[in-house]
Amino acid sequence: MIKIAIVTDGPYGERAYATIKEEFETEFVVLEPPAGTFVEEVEIPPEELEKIKSADLVITYILHPDLSLDLVDLIHSQVDWIIVGAWRGEGFKNQLLNYGNVTCPENMCDLTENGNPTFDQFVAKFGRPVVHISCQGDRVVDIQVERCSPCGSTYFVAQELRGEKTANLPIKAGLKIQHYPCRAPKMRLFTDDECKKELAANFHKDAFQEALEK
Missing domain, CATH: 3.40.50 (Rossmann fold)
Structure with missing residues (x-):
């Protein structure tokens, strides 16, 4: 370890x-x-x-x-x-x-494997969000976080969305990041790049979309 x-x-x-x-x-x-x-x-x-x-x-x-x-x-x-x-x-x-x-990284929730054993062991648990969703009909009964953003926001989003309907779930996941709240913009000083909070929201939106498709 x-x-x-x-x-x-x-x-x-x-x-x-x-x-x-x-x-x-x-x-x-x-x-x-x-x-x-x-x-x-x-x-x-x-x-x-x-x-x-x-x-x-x-x-x-x-x-x-x-x-x-x-x-x-x-x-x-x-x-x-x-x-x-x-x-x-x-x-x-x-x-x-x-x-x-x-x-x-531009954003701490955009970490993925790079081939270094130590780094990859870390990002197997923390980095770009990966979730597994269990549904009954059109309702979410459970969300397992397989890889969480380092700040813990993925766990927060998963907890908030259990019991929700699957309709528009990825969009809801992105919006929930606004409630955490994400601190990413403040750590990238004097930048004109795309809002880092928006990036974090999109990573979570994509993670939930991929989980639903699976």
Whole structure:
């Protein structure tokens, strides 16, 4: 069983920790962000750094770019894979991707297998939503979540839609994301891309459509 470390310097990551720890051994590490936007040297407490390095897979929700880049630089050779859940700008993203074992998803509920055993073990449970729906006639009697978004929203949607009629169920699944609520837009700073909440809604809509077709 792989070990996960979730690292943050702000308000994001707690819901992912609450969800992911139910499936994997998970450490939640809070780092103090540097003062100011640009700093010459970033300090990470040694004891916190050791916790992070001991993981097989690291998920960062660090908002400060210098802290994010320095952390990846320090740990990329010590861990199997790193998922950067909060980043801004294509240049910064490409800089991170150059390390080779780093993923910078547009949305955390769009993770799918990439061939790395550690990463694939994680996304077998968390990433792009996959559900199984049991029906009696035109009514949903049960929804099993086979792969959940890391924030736990897929479990929320499944719970909300049990007992609903199958008519327009995928649309309802997409709309229920608005009630969770999804935090994806706030983690992709200064972007003009398609609304990340809309992407999350579409992933869940597609998952429920595919489940009904099966």
